[in-house]
Every structure is written in C-alpha cells, then in structure tokens.
Amino acid sequence: MSISLLLEMAASSNPERTAVVSGQLRLTTQQLSDLADGGAGVVAASGAKHVAYVGTGGAMLPVLIFAAARAGLAFTPLNYRLSADGIQALIARLPEPLVIVDDRYRDMIGDSSERVMSSEEFLAAAHESEPAAEFPDPESVAIVLFTSGTTSQPKAVELSHNNLTSYVTGTVEFESAEPADAALICVPPYHIAGVSAALSNLYAGRKMVYLTNFDADEWVRLVDAERVSTATVVPTMLDRIVTVLEGGGHELPSLRSLAYGGSKVGLPLVRRALELLPHVGFVNAYGLTETSSTIAVLGPDDHREAHSASADHVARRLGSVGRPVPGIELQIRGEDGAVLPPGESGELFVRGEQVSGRYTGIGSVLDEDGWFPTRDVALLDEDGYLFISGRSDDTIIRGGENIAPAELEEVLIEHAHVHDVAVVGVEDPQWGQAIVAVVVPVAGIDPDPEELREHVRKSLRGSRTPDRVVFRGELPTTPTGKVLRREIVEDLRTLGTPK
Structure with a gap:
C-alpha cells in the first residue's frame, strides 16, 4: 500500500x-x-x-x-x-x-x-x-x-x-x-x-x-x-x-x-x-x-493505575514504555544471542511489517528471521511491560562491572534538589571508567554533592555510587530531547570535573 x-x-x-x-x-x-x-x-x-x-x-x-x-x-x-x-x-x-x-x-x-x-x-x-x-x-x-x-x-x-x-x-x-x-x-x-x-x-x-x-x-x-x-x-x-x-x-x-x-x-x-x-x-x-x-x-x-498504585510492581510501570503495538514482536537477547526470560536485561530486538532496518549504502541489518537489533538495553516484566535502560553504547564499565546510566539517573532524579541529571563514564586510570553524575539543580538550590552520592548509595550497591557529582545549568540535548552524552564527556574532559 x-x-x-x-x-x-x-x-x-x-x-x-x-x-x-x-x-x-x-x-x-x-x-x-x-x-x-x-x-x-x-x-x-x-x-x-x-x-x-x-x-x-x-x-x-x-x-x-x-x-x-x-x-x-x-x-x-x-x-x-x-x-x-x-x-x-x-x-x-x-x-x-x-x-x-x-x-x-x-x-x-x-x-x-x-x-x-x-x-x-x-x-x-x-x-x-x-x-x-x-x-x-x-x-x-x-x-x-x-x-x-x-x-x-x-x-x-x-x-x-x-x-x-x-x-x-x-x-x-x-x-x-x-x-x-x-x-x-x-x-x-x-x-x-x-x-x-x-x-x-x-x-x-x-x-x-x-x-x-x-x-x-x-x-x-x-x-x-x-x-x-x-x-x-x-x-x-x-x-x-x-x-x-x-x-x-x-x-x-x-x-x-x-x-x-x-x-x-x-x-x-x-x-x-x-x-x-x-x-x-x-x-x-x-x-x-x-x-x-x-x-x-x-x-x-x-x-493512572501506576500513579495511584500501592503495589511496587504496578507503580514501577510508570517508568516503562508500555507494551507493543499491534503487529510488533519483541525479544530481549543476551550477549550470546539467546532469548532472555522476563526480568532479565539485554538487547532489545523487534520484528514487524513496520520495521525497516535498511540503510542506504549498507542494506538491511535484519537477521535471517527478520529481527532488528535496536542497540537499546531493555527488559520485559512478567506482564509484558517494556523497560528501556538506554543505549548499549552508553554502558559504563567500571572495574569490569557493566553499569547502565539509567539505573543511577532514576534514583538521582527522585532527589528533591535534582531537576535533571545525566550519568556518564569518563576515563579513569584505576577503574577504567569513573562514574560522573552531571546534575542540573532545582532553581535556587545549591545541592551538596556528598548528599547526592549518599542518596544513590542508599538505593544501589556501593560500586554504583557516582565517583563524582558535578553541576551544570542545563544538559546538552537534541531538539527531540535526547541527551548528548558525548558532548557531556567532552565537556568534562576539557573543563575538568570539579565537585
């Protein structure tokens, strides 16, 4: 048609x-x-x-x-x-x-x-x-x-x-x-x-x-x-x-x-x-x-159901992107290509008539069964709700441990002094990459970096606590709201990362 x-x-x-x-x-x-x-x-x-x-x-x-x-x-x-x-x-x-x-x-x-x-x-x-x-x-x-x-x-x-x-x-x-x-x-x-x-x-x-x-x-x-x-x-x-x-x-x-x-x-x-x-x-x-x-x-x-829910598994759905539209199939695959069960995080693959997966000069990147690799890290819960953690390229590898920036961002954004936040990895001689939280504070507030680090430590294990917290007036984004993480990393490299 x-x-x-x-x-x-x-x-x-x-x-x-x-x-x-x-x-x-x-x-x-x-x-x-x-x-x-x-x-x-x-x-x-x-x-x-x-x-x-x-x-x-x-x-x-x-x-x-x-x-x-x-x-x-x-x-x-x-x-x-x-x-x-x-x-x-x-x-x-x-x-x-x-x-x-x-x-x-x-x-x-x-x-x-x-x-x-x-x-x-x-x-x-x-x-x-x-x-x-x-x-x-x-x-x-x-x-x-x-x-x-x-x-x-x-x-x-x-x-x-x-x-x-x-x-x-x-x-x-x-x-x-x-x-x-x-x-x-x-x-x-x-x-x-x-x-x-x-x-x-x-x-x-x-x-x-x-x-x-x-x-x-x-x-x-x-x-x-x-x-x-x-x-x-x-x-x-x-x-x-x-x-x-x-x-x-x-x-x-x-x-x-x-x-x-x-x-x-x-x-x-x-x-x-x-x-x-x-x-x-x-x-x-x-x-x-x-x-x-x-x-x-x-x-x-x-x-509305998630916003008013008392059950954690229902309330958590407010942070999901919901369930697939008609005609779309989803799979979450591990690094070995195996399809993962609900609750496990991996790369999102999608299939359907609306999926192209074709690029000029490259051709189709669909696999032999028509699945498109999105390069988004995601998981499906038991009820089929899809949660996106970010791009696989954004993953921070600190001391050999893979860390999704979204995991920390979801905790930090809940702090009363944080208006916006992006978490990135920067080169570090000891850990390979250090975790840096770039925070846009709520107007009129001068947050304490250690308080924000402690806020993360209370929710996540210690290895996921930001090594540094820095403050900026705004985050660089595309017109569609995507955070330009490479610009943030370059900014940190060029200007340094003072606390």
Whole structure:
C-alpha cells in the first residue's frame, strides 16, 4: 500500500474537512491533495531522482511527503539546525535531489544541488503545474531519514511505503477522530515523529495544527485557540509546559490526550503533569526511526493505575514504555544471542511489517528471521511491560562491572534538589571508567554533592555510587530531547570535573 493512498482516502471521504493549520494557512483535505498533485508535477518536471527539504515544516511537510510520493520519488526532510557544511554533506549523499528550502535557510544550501527551489516558489508552482500522480510500488522507498549522528556519521534510514502504511493502519482506525478533533504538532519535520504524525493524523481524520518553533506559552495558547484534543511533545517541551501550567490560569479543557517520547522522562515530571492535567490521558510512546515510529505504548489507563498504585510492581510501570503495538514482536537477547526470560536485561530486538532496518549504502541489518537489533538495553516484566535502560553504547564499565546510566539517573532524579541529571563514564586510570553524575539543580538550590552520592548509595550497591557529582545549568540535548552524552564527556574532559 502506498502512502499516496492515505491522502486519497482522506480527500475522498471528507474533502472539505480542515486538514492542516499552519500560521495563517488553512488547507482542506482536498486542497492538500490538489497541492500534492501539483507538487508532484513540479517534481516530475525537475528531472530529479529524490526530493529534499530544509525548513521548519508546518504545511510544507505533508505537502512534500505526498508530492514526492505521487511523483514516485523518495523524500528526505533534513535537519535545518545543522551547520551549512553539515546540511550540504547530507544533500551530497542524495541522488540528484530537488531541494526545497525555506528562505531563511537558502544560504545554507550553497551550490550543493543543481535543483533548488524556495518553499514559496514550490507552492506557487504547485498551484500552476500540470498535476501528476502515481501509486509507487509499496516496497519502494518512500522516506529517507538521517539518524542524529550524535556518536558517528549519520546513517540514512530507508522506510518503504509498506513500512509506513503498516504502522499507520496497524495503530489508527480510518476516520476514527471526532469531527472537532485537532492535533498539535511541534516535533521537527526531520524526525520520524513528525513524518508519522502527518500520516496518522490525516488517516484518522484529525485536523493538524503546526507549531514550527516551540514555545510553551504559544503551545498553551494554541491548545485553547484551536481546541486541540491531542498533542505529542518531547521531554524538554513537557518540562516547559508544566512550568507554564504551574503559573496558573490554564486548564486546557479541550485536551484529551498528551503523548510524550523521544527520550527518557524523569518520573517526578510525569507525576507532576498527571496532577496538573487530571482530565488528560497520558501516553508514553517508544519507537525508532528504523521502526517507522512507535512500537510500544504506555497508555492512559496504565499511567493512572501506576500513579495511584500501592503495589511496587504496578507503580514501577510508570517508568516503562508500555507494551507493543499491534503487529510488533519483541525479544530481549543476551550477549550470546539467546532469548532472555522476563526480568532479565539485554538487547532489545523487534520484528514487524513496520520495521525497516535498511540503510542506504549498507542494506538491511535484519537477521535471517527478520529481527532488528535496536542497540537499546531493555527488559520485559512478567506482564509484558517494556523497560528501556538506554543505549548499549552508553554502558559504563567500571572495574569490569557493566553499569547502565539509567539505573543511577532514576534514583538521582527522585532527589528533591535534582531537576535533571545525566550519568556518564569518563576515563579513569584505576577503574577504567569513573562514574560522573552531571546534575542540573532545582532553581535556587545549591545541592551538596556528598548528599547526592549518599542518596544513590542508599538505593544501589556501593560500586554504583557516582565517583563524582558535578553541576551544570542545563544538559546538552537534541531538539527531540535526547541527551548528548558525548558532548557531556567532552565537556568534562576539557573543563575538568570539579565537585
């Protein structure tokens, strides 16, 4: 099934429904379809073999996703936050691309492509162009996304039409949204969550309201102004939204569902959000670029049950990412490749139609049975709830003992003086690696490092106590909230690690 069919179904079912709100621009499903057809004509006339986009998204994202699909080409939204050299290097890896770029980023493109159009030029041409539309082979590549490249050169993940439509149709019922439902989208266009939000909300029949540059006050205003019923945020966004809500005067009565994900969220923040928005159903969504977005979900009922539970095994689920979505299988494997029983930690492997596991220039990394190695350290409990401990690359090896940073972070974040924390390993001549806890204190507090070390020692065995505790004003993160641990390690190496 082609992703083109998702738009055709939406336009045929309800052509006058508002599909996109982006600033002053509003598009019905039929107008979006017409723009995609015209855009496909522009793409076809360019002679390009790929479509790329550098910009903040909004309406441009769904327009270009479907224009490229209807022209039979793959589409790549690029990270506009990269340096000019970084953007040009990624463009150079795409085959003869037509690059669409927001005006403010035009100089970043340089002469990296022979075919460049501004977003305004593309939209104007799409209105005038002879329409083109085709339904590509479902197994052909629809979307190519570059990984963040925080630890190495970015890989180009290839997602087929079948991968993406399998995810959408497996997790969303067609036209299941209420007529007044609206989704507020503020994740970056180059992230899989941005792509999947455009596809799944359109298929569900939900108005998409775009906030291209996140601001917590504006987010709250838009929820009220557009009667937003569902939204997705990353942890840093949720933290800022909670700060605004704590200021008072905002109840967000229209909001029914708030999903968060992209990286691990501290439980004190989740608990506070649940308390501030008792009428909202919270969803923790876990997924990867290679899996076409979400593969596990901790739903609203699970959140409320865990939040109020007295039984430890139920309360602990608030720190999980829930259970797999339909069509997804999970395995936890040990270092020897054997499948581990519930309660044991190992590497997470996933399998399903939505799972790609294919990279440009590398090919598929699925094993012979179709399983994808996520490189995430995880465990499944007896009831099938999935707990993510972090990346295998993040594991600290101190004196021959493997230590997951998340284990310490989960303890430290519960201390009343800790607002945020990341635990990393640094080179140490005695132990191989020393454990350093980098703490962002609660505003106005000057914590005692020894008190924080003792807080960890009370919960974990002594070998897991941080060797040092240092304080910073904030942690370096990606726009989707993932902590840039390599930058932290480099910071510690360059500046030293004073207590």
